[in-house]
Amino acid sequence: MPDQADERADAEGVTDVDPDAEESTGSFAFFSLTGDRFDAPGMPADTAKEVGFFREAVLSVARQLWLDANPGRSRVPAGFAEAFDLRLTAVHEGSAVPQLHLNKSQKISDQDWEEFVRFFRSAVNVIADGVNEAVEAQGDVTSDEPEHAPDSVPVDKTSSVGVLKTPAVVASLRKLGSTLDETESIILGSPLKSGPRVTLDHHARVILNPKLDELGATQSEQVSVEGVIVEYDGSTQSFRLEMLSGNAICKLAKDEVALALVARDNLAVDGISAADVVVVGETNNPAARNLQIFSVHSIDVVRSFAEKRLIAQLEQISALEEQWLGPDSEKPSKDTVERVRSLLPTLALLDVPVQVVPNSEGAIVLEARRGILELSVAVEPNGEMFMCSDNVETNDLEEAQVDFDGGRLEQFLKTGGLA
């Protein structure tokens, strides 16, 4: 933690200390948000994500710098991203100055730490230098097509701008300042006063992202949507989510390897047969019918496909009319339907598929095949249940008529035993 003198210096944006002093305070970078909103103590909660965008941009640039420094390598070393444990430890005034410190995990060796931190610190300087250079050149530093960049903007990787032109870096830089309005800015760069810093005002942000104005929205917000993943593109780390109304094109946050596996594992190859998932990410237009979601950082299965299948079967049953199978047939009561519905999440977890069917006496029958045993439980409208185990090889039968007991029912379908 910085001492009081350093805190004052940081608050004033004057961190002109020698490198050794910087190491001792642990201050990683200068980062300041300016504008009316930032005059009050602390910082608006909805702009805290700018720190996250900054972290993402630094990591993205650091990765590219490491790859450039290690020709022939296509990946950074294991633990590289995890080592970049940037902590927001306080927010000083003047305007809002989040204090950013790099935390060293015990898991990382001293040797790796020293190497990685060199790249992390260089990345901050590269961002500051590169964006300054591009703004001065009025160039589109983050064009997706470098060959179309103005002549004044060098594209070789030895220049700061060159590094910033890689697609992954472009994507991360475009988020910086996306929650700010036109009168607000970010100043970021070296923690040293003598080091490079850049002011990301609206003008600079438009240069970073020429489509910013066209989007008509400078603020992204977090959204959470539910649906089925119906397409997955590993090359772009993105997927299409089909929702009850509309679609969402979702792009994973960087380095979300585990999340990419979750997306792939829950892909409905046929467009239907997969779990329902809830996806959390950022969007610039949450009201759109077809959403564009970026920085997806969470995919949670909320309903397995097995459970969805059971729910669909039960919904069909609950929609039955009286006399659905002839003059004397009875539809299951609401109580019976709800009694069965409460069992579905557990039944969906069984190692054998369960089927839900009605009978003409108003019961709902749960059926499963466990080896040579055909198991069934009729949940009856009188509050009882009839359990039956039918050995299809020997025709031996075990049966019991008992009061409804959800736990016993589940145990029976799980084991095949009536006891």
Added chain:
Amino acid sequence: MNAPNPQSAIIADVDEMLFRQVHPTQFPDGQISSEAFKPSVRDKDMLSTLREHVGPEEAYRRWTEDKGFKSVGTYAVTVEEVTNEELRAIDDAAEMGEPDHASIDFTQIDGKGKKKQAGRMLRDAAAARGCLHRPQ
């Protein structure tokens, strides 16, 4: 054993098929439930079918169009498969007031489990034979 109604007669031709319609809710995931071949107490343990000469397509039409019920298609069991399970196939068209109606009589079967098992046996036979008429 209960005697059939005087107006009814046991069907003797063991090779004759009896057509049964299967409701969509008793066909989960494309598998026929044994419930589709088990009568209810309200049906007096008699499972409704139509006789073979009707034809599977016409049997489907009568069930869905004339009576307005739902079906995924026409399945069948033979009289022999019925009698193998100690059940009886009965021509009860006159008693039911429905041309070509036949019932599979479960009244001799004691106990819910035994009835469920007999329904399973008939279901297995019908499923092995396959759907004889499925709507387009």
